[in-house]
Amino acid sequence: MGTIDLxxxxxxxxxxxxxxxxFSKAGKNMKSYFAAGGALPxxxxxxxxxxxxxxxxxxxxxxxxxxxxxxxxxxxxxxxxIAGVIIGxxxxxxxxxxxxLTAAEYISERLGKSTQKIYTYLFLFISIFxxxxxxxxxxxxxxxxxxxxxxxxxxxxGVLILIYTAVGGLWxxxxxxxxxxxxxxxxxxxxxxxxxxxxxxxxxxxxQAPERFFEFTNSEYSWVFMIAFGLYNLFFIAGNWAYVQRYxxxxxxxxxxxxxxxxxxLYTISPLIWMLPPMIYRVLNPELGxxxxxxxxxxxxxxxxxxxMLGLMLGGMVFATSSSVNTTLNISAGVLTNDLYKSFFxxxxxxxxxxxxxxxxxxxxxLTIIIALLVPLFGGIVEVVMSLAAxxxxxxxxxxxxxxxxxxxxxxxxxxxxxxxxxxxxFFKFLAPSLIDLTLGRAMEMVVGMCTPILxxxxxxxxxxxxxSKTTAYDTYETNRKLKELQPEEPSDGSNKKGTRVIGIGVxxxxxxxxxxxxxxDKAQILVGSMGFLVLMLGAYIIYxxxx
Numbered sequence: 001m002g003t004i005d006l007x008x009x010x011x012x013x014x015x016x017x018x019x020x021x022x023f024s025k026a027g028k029n030m031k032s033y034f035a036a037g038g039a040l041p042x043x044x045x046x047x048x049x050x051x052x053x054x055x056x057x058x059x060x061x062x063x064x065x066x067x068x069x070x071x072x073x074x075x076x077x078x079x080x081x082i083a084g085v086i087i088g089x090x091x092x093x094x095x096x097x098x099x100x101l102t103a104a105e106y107i108s109e110r111l112g113k114s115t116q117k118i119y120t121y122l123f124l125f126i127s128i129f130x131x132x133x134x135x136x137x138x139x140x141x142x143x144x145x146x147x148x149x150x151x152x153x154x155x156x157x158g159v160l161i162l163i164y165t166a167v168g169g170l171w172x173x174x175x176x177x178x179x180x181x182x183x184x185x186x187x188x189x190x191x192x193x194x195x196x197x198x199x200x201x202x203x204x205x206x207x208q209a210p211e212r213f214f215e216f217t218n219s220e221y222s223w224v225f226m227i228a229f230g231l232y233n234l235f236f237i238a239g240n241w242a243y244v245q246r247y248x249x250x251x252x253x254x255x256x257x258x259x260x261x262x263x264x265x266l267y268t269i270s271p272l273i274w275m276l277p278p279m280i281y282r283v284l285n286p287e288l289g290x291x292x293x294x295x296x297x298x299x300x301x302x303x304x305x306x307x308x309m310l311g312l313m314l315g316g317m318v319f320a321t322s323s324s325v326n327t328t329l330n331i332s333a334g335v336l337t338n339d340l341y342k343s344f345f346x347x348x349x350x351x352x353x354x355x356x357x358x359x360x361x362x363x364x365x366x367l368t369i370i371i372a373l374l375v376p377l378f379g380g381i382v383e384v385v386m387s388l389a390a391x392x393x394x395x396x397x398x399x400x401x402x403x404x405x406x407x408x409x410x411x412x413x414x415x416x417x418x419x420x421x422x423x424x425x426x427f428f429k430f431l432a433p434s435l436i437d438l439t440l441g442r443a444m445e446m447v448v449g450m451c452t453p454i455l456x457x458x459x460x461x462x463x464x465x466x467x468x469s470k471t472t473a474y475d476t477y478e479t480n481r482k483l484k485e486l487q488p489e490e491p492s493d494g495s496n497k498k499g500t501r502v503i504g505i506g507v508x509x510x511x512x513x514x515x516x517x518x519x520x521x522d523k524a525q526i527l528v529g530s531m532g533f534l535v536l537m538l539g540a541y542i543i544y545x546x547x548x
Contacts (some may be wrong), residue, residue, distance in 0.1 A: 004520070006146070008311030009318075011513065012183075016176050016319050017160065019506045022498075040174065041496060042255035044503075046262030048177035049246040050270075053080070053237060053263070058274055059297045059317050060137035065221075066275040067282050067296035070213035072221045077271035079230035081264050083237050088260025091238040093253035094404045099484040100248060103241040104335045107400050110477045113343070115411030119400065120335055122418070123241055126392050127332045128364065132371025135161075138318050139372065144295035145302065145314050151373060157318065158369035161329070175499050176319060179506040182538065183316040186514065186531050187309065192273055194304035194524060195280040208283045225443035231450040232393040237263070239397030241335065277301065306524050308517035312510075329368070333360040390449035391429060395421035398453045407474040408464035409457070417460065421453040501546040508539025 066073035100106035104123070108116035139153035199205055206214075217223050237243055247256045281300035288296060301313050337357040342348060348356070399414035428448055432438040440448065514532030518525045 002307060004308045004517075005311030005314070008308050008513070008517070009315045012312060012315035012510070013160070013319075015506060015509055016179065016315075017163075019175050019179060019502050022175075022502055040249040040251075041500070042250050042258040043262065044174050044178055044499065045246045045250050045255075046259040046266075047181050048174045049237075049243055049259060049263050050266045051177040051181050052173075052242065052246075060140050060295075062271075062275065063278040063297035064293045066278040067288065067293045069218055069221065070209065070279055070282070071216060071275075072218055073275045073279075074271040075216045075226060076221060076229060077267060077275075079226055080233045080237070081267035081271075082230055083233040084260050084262075084264025084267055086234060086260075087238045088257045088264060091401070091404070092247040092256035092260040095244055095247040096250060096253045096256035097485070098248065098404075098481060102248075102334050102338055103239070103244040103400065105338065106244075109480060110403055110474070111400070111409075111411035111414060112473070115415055117340070117343075118415060119396075119418075120340060122396060123335060124332055124364075126396065127242075128367045129371055131329060131332075131364070131368040132374070135368055135372035140295065141298055141314065141317050144298045145310070154369055154372045158365060158372065161365065175502050175506070178503050179510070180316055180319050182507050182535060183312065183510050186510075186535050187313040187316055188273055188277075190309060190524065190527055190531055191301055191304060191313065192276050193527065195277050195300055198304050199280060199283055205280055205283055209279070210282065210286070213279070213282070220442050222443045225446055228443065228446035228450045231454075232390075232446060235397045235401060235450070236393050239401040242332075245334075306517070306521040306528060308521065309514075309528060312514065312517070329361050329364055332364050333357045336360040336364075390445045391422070391425045394450040394453040395425060399457060402457050402461075406461060407471045408461060408469055410473060413457075413460045413464070417453050417456040420456060421449075424452050425449050497546050500542060504539050504542030504544075504546060506539070507542060508536055511536025511539050 062073045062077060065076065095103075095106075098106045098109075100109065104116055104120050107119055135154060135158055136150075138157050139150045142148055142153040142157070143150040196202055196205060199208070212218065217226060246259055250256050250259060277300040278296040281296050281303070284303065285299070288299075298314070298317070301310055305313060334357065337353055337360055341356055341360075342353065395418050399409070399417045403409045403414055425448060428438070428440050428445065432440070511532050511534070514535055515529055516532075518529030518532055521528055
């Protein structure tokens, strides 16, 4: 990687950092720090949800699967599209109507404070591993592109991310997510045609691809796996506390629906274009092995992108993937502050709570860095992501989600379902191979992980119905929720307008940078210049709309 590419990375890093830090004064209270004031524009929230979810493994996890198995990677990601549509119709508006600041606050109000505290401890424990699994791909991308040791990358990037997340709160997360979406969309629309050109066109790609490269499933990722993984995505995207924040931070249930629908629409299109570069690289270089295929996406970019654009693509990848880290850090700090610290010290002022939230973000960020450093010892990022999904996805997120729609479930029943499901999943993952010589394949591991909580919750639902159990707790919750709906909305603090303006400035600056790179580039100047001009005009339009 040359001097120009490295300079572009530094410039883009500085741009993202400045955008995030520009909201240092936005966190005046808990609602503005963790919910962006509760009136976030739906398109911002939807794009942020997309970036927070998609970036966790698109370039490394799904890119690795795309390189090794082909179209299967697209099929896996289409399950996320279906999940987004279902969430948009049924679940996102339900979350918005709870009027809760965090999912933990909803659990406390609906299922009781003791239930909420147990879930909070579980969530914080699991989220540390989740953010570590998110941070590792970022460092892997940097290592493949620049040769910087992965340990150094993890530490430096981790510190950078936690600084602007701690300072700017949710607005810093949202604005940097939207900026990264624009940048990466522009960059990948340049990579795909250049990749096809590198191997002589679409016909050559199809004819030289490995056998069964374009089949929708294979022995490891079968239709059984796809159905189970689709259920996992539904539970995870609908119930993960970090993503619930995207549904509760918009102004109305209708806006919450649009968040889910936008997510689903983007996941209809994006897998088709994001997975092509690593698939094409399989034809160009079929010799990658072991964990080396985790870098297939970046290796294709290095082959085809003109000078400077590789740096911009890398910068976009790094901060897009890191958006999963800052999203989880933000909500984890919110849970620690709003739902744990505040319960012990209820008279703490808003100013003090925001300070505690920033300290919590930093501490959680340091733990994330440590976990990311240990990912290679767990068998690589694909194994970590899939195992976390099977072990915790259904067990952790489905029971509280079920309680959104059920009058009968109680704190006791959802906790029993969670702990029994976690115990069964852990048994088959860690103990069954040695005790009874039984190792579940990828598909069955996912099936057990998703079906166990479903069957347990269904059993309880039927049992509670026919035992005519009382619904006193639910009735009390509904009464309090309706009272919260009647409370007057807080006046706007102007942060929506500021957030949109910062996004416009960031997008326009990026477009200007791409145009400059086209002028000094060594190839594909018209393609790069045209894309840069479009991005520049989009940024200018966003700025114009805020002034108007």
